[in-house]
Amino acid sequence: MSGDRIDALRAALARSREGATGPRLDAETFLGLRDLIADASGIDFDENSRYIVERRLLPRLRALRLDDFASYYRSLLFGEDAEAELERLLEAVTIRETYFCRERAQLEALRDNVIPEVALKNAESRRVRIWSAGCASGEEPYSIAMYVASRPEVAGWDVQIVGTDLVASAVEAARAGMYRDGALRAVTDEQRARYFTCDAPNAWRLDETVRRSVSVERRNLLDGPPQGSEPFDVILCRNVLLYFGEAARRRAVEVFHDSMLAGGWLLLGHAESLLSMRTPFRPVHLGRDLVYRR
Ligand SMILES: C[S@@+](CC[C@H](N)C(=O)[O-])C[C@H]1O[C@@H](n2cnc3c(N)ncnc32)[C@H](O)[C@@H]1O
Known part of the structure; x- marks a missing residue:
């Protein structure tokens, strides 16, 4: 541990x-x-x-x-x-601690480096598929939606973002799209004004367009990708693997590899790395982060 x-x-x-x-x-x-x-x-x-x-x-x-x-x-x-x-x-x-725009630099790198490259590659299909595995109450996939939506290259494309979590109550909370002050602690003033409405003290309603751009389902990521999903361009699994044992980590990496297109990206949390294990992924630098490519 x-x-x-x-x-x-x-x-x-x-x-x-x-x-x-x-x-x-x-x-x-x-x-x-x-x-x-x-x-x-x-x-x-x-x-x-x-x-x-x-x-x-x-x-x-x-x-x-x-x-x-x-x-x-x-x-x-x-x-x-x-x-x-x-x-x-x-x-x-389970530890379900999460908040909007967590590890912001990585989300910015996703927007500025990863999405433009995916857009070039998928110019014909005009599709982008992103999986947030272990999404807790939804702050991560919704943050991804906010960052990806601002990229002109994919405006009007078929962009699907799916979040999955093991815990049913987390998935329900994600679907409800209501958040407390703490969940917004890392959002900018501009993001707060653009994507949230304050319904009551300590109760923020997420913008409906963002909420509808993400689907959330209950699923153990060790059982495989979301049901009926197409291969992903990007998978984020952040602050999940650090709680796993060795065998589960290996299984998760296998699931991600099998669920991803060639050239796809795997983004982990700052405290997580695959460097200590044999994996078919290639480590590459993305901004200040080390991420993985299939
Ligand atoms: C600490 S939260 C991280 C949330 C988000 N990814 C982030 O970085 O802010 C970890 C989440 O992983 C979920 N989780 C743990 N084991 C899982 C599994 N086998 N399959 C799917 N989700 C899992 C937990 O329920 C929890 O919501």
Whole structure:
């Protein structure tokens, strides 16, 4: 597990540490839960994260009126509601932190370097296909739409942007297109004025044109690309792989490679890289970033 990842998870739970009470997650049950989570999502929690998993799942035990984690684990294996509970578990343990225009320099490079090149290549088909894998509540694919729409080369083209996420509630939030102040913390004044309407304090409605230009669906990216999708020109999977174990990372890279046109682009988050693994992708510089090409 990377130091970045441990820090991110610890920071997310730091406030709940003080005065923590309730049942403790023993080592054996933790291993069972860890395997269930890894099988269902690719996310890998190591022993250092046991306390984090405990704190995140405690509300589920309370909701189900269970006294201990062993009972909770059994309910996930054998309970009548096991499938739905697995979803709630994933909702509880995933980190879905995101915001509009995150890693702005990379989005600008997408607009200024990648899209013009894709436009030249696709001049005949006049199509662009972009996948935001692990899109959380939609801020990433909608930001992509804002940046890509401003490129004159693809004005009037068939541009499809699809976002996918494992967690159903994140997908619902993305579809709703309503956001709090924090989600807009990195947008410029111009973007705020152009793409958002303030409906009430701390409630921003995303512009309808942007919302309609993106489709969002629930999907485990390890199961493959969005259903019925055509090969992609660009795939962004940012701040997702850093939570995955080695095998899941390899599988994700395989999925991206198989879902992409020759010459396609794979953009990861700043804290992520494929340099430590064998991959069919070619690392290239894009602005200040290292990105990958098929
Ligand atoms: C930290 S957020 C990153 C969101 C966005 N890409 C960004 O960089 O702002 C990670 C997202 O990946 C999703 N995720 C984790 N495992 C996944 C999987 N196997 N398939 C699809 N989404 C996954 C989580 O539900 C979460 O919403």
